[in-house]
Amino acid sequence: MLTNEYTDLLKAIIRQPSVVGAEHSFFRVLQRELEERGAKVTWYEGLLVAQGSKPYSTMLSAHIDRHGLICTGPNEFQYAAFISANRTDLLNNSVSEELMTKITERFQSVPVFAYEPWSGAYRGNGLIKKSYVCEFRNNLIFEIEGLDNVVAGTPVAFEDKLKINNGRLEGQLDNVLTAAAIVHLFSLGFEGTAFFTAQEEAGKSWRYLLEWFRRFGRSTNRLFVVDTSPFPSIEATNQQLLVLREKDANASFNKEATKLIEDLCRQENISFIYKDRYVEEDNKKLISAGDKPHSLGSTEMGRIIAASNGLVDGTTLQIPTSGYHTMEESASWESVDAFIRLLILLSKEN
Numbered sequence: 492m493l494t495n496e497y498t499d500l501l502k503a504i505i506r507q508p509s510v511v512g513a514e515h516s517f518f519r520v521l522q523r524e525l526e527e528r529g530a531k532v533t534w535y536e537g538l539l540v541a542q543g544s545k546p547y548s549t550m551l552s553a554h555i556d557r558h559g560l561i562c563t564g565p566n567e568f569q570y571a572a573f574i575s576a577n578r579t580d581l582l583n584n585s586v587s588e589e590l591m592t593k594i595t596e597r598f599q600s601v602p603v604f605a606y607e608p609w610s611g612a613y614r615g616n617g618l619i620k621k622s623y624v625c626e627f628r629n630n631l632i633f634e635i636e637g638l639d640n641v642v643a644g645t646p647v648a649f650e651d652k653l654k655i656n657n658g659r660l661e662g663q664l665d666n667v668l669t670a671a672a673i674v675h676l677f678s679l680g681f682e683g684t685a686f687f688t689a690q691e692e693a694g695k696s697w698r699y700l701l702e703w704f705r706r707f708g709r710s711t712n713r714l715f716v717v718d719t720s721p722f723p724s725i726e727a728t729n730q731q732l733l734v735l736r737e738k739d740a741n742a743s744f745n746k747e748a749t750k751l752i753e754d755l756c757r758q759e760n761i762s763f764i765y766k767d768r769y770v771e772e773d774n775k776k777l778i779s780a781g782d783k784p785h786s787l788g789s790t791e792m793g794r795i796i797a798a799s800n801g802l803v804d805g806t807t808l809q810i811p812t813s814g815y816h817t818m819e820e821s822a823s824w825e826s827v828d829a830f831i832r833l834l835i836l837l838s839k840e841n
Contacts, residue, residue, distance in 0.1 A: 516611030554691030
């Protein structure tokens with residue numbers, strides 16, 4: 492099922508900027524691609540909705556924002572996801588310095604370009620020379636050579652293009668990889684509804700999605716959220732083709748929906764792992780060694796289940812990747828192929 496049409500689409504849209512909080516221009520690109528494939532497309536705040544002839548049959552959701560920077564002053568750039576989250580985070584949570592320190596090492600000497608957020612118009616390019624944690628603002632500060640004239644509020648994307656090496660797709664895949672797969676589904680006759688959400692990396696996408704269900708949803712809304720799932724190495728990703736979950740740090744997922752995906756995986760002989768079980772087993776080893784356990788993670792699915800009071804339920808399906816949130820994030824050709832095959836089967840079950 493992994494055709495040239497899919498890879499050509501992914502090559503095209505991965506080059507289009509979609510920095511957290513500045514996704515409008517990417518929505519425009521998606522709208523064109525979806526309408527060319529016969530979908531009815533509607534825009535909402537933070538949300539693009541594409542529907543086929545049976546909109547309440549299968550409902551899929553993928554976030555479309557990717558990491559990047561925002562100009563916050565003369566020759567000053569900060570991590571966009573942190574800015575977006577901290578401005579409106581109702582829990583008033585700050586980003587941990589531990590996470591920030593890790594991120595400072597990911598983007599040294601990475602080429603970037605500035606763009607106009609609505610149209611996507613090019614505003615110049617540059618190169619990241621240095622990044623560090625500002626103790627006063629609790630955020631990452633980036634120094635960029637070549638973007639001295641960019642004004643505050645301008646998004647800055649990492650230059651990216653798809654690479655295929657040794658059977659693996661490489662690039663800033665989270666989450667353009669699965670978004671492209673959903674667009675491709677419409678070429679294959681998908682008749683359900685697809686949601687493309689903004690600002691997931693800032694923890695806000697579920698709010699836009701929940702507003703749609705409050706407006707138009709039914710009494711029972713079964714949603715399948717698709718994404719990538721990070722693993723520490725290529726060897727670890729290769730242990731399975733797909734990743735399922737029974738829960739995350741926010742909520743337990745719909746058991747029937749999760750069992751349906753597991754059954755389809757077994758039917759198609761697709762290897763899979765439950766990420767929550769994987770993390771819990773790893774945590775047992777960490778705790779016994781006196782180390783701090785890892786979080787189960789916070790997903791769009793868990794957030795919307797926890798906040799919707801029963802209005803929205805469902806589960807998630809993810810593609811295992813290595814190099815999470817870097818320009819070298821990679822997924823195997825086989826995993827992406829299995830992912831698309833399973834989505835086709837899933838759409839026939841609903």
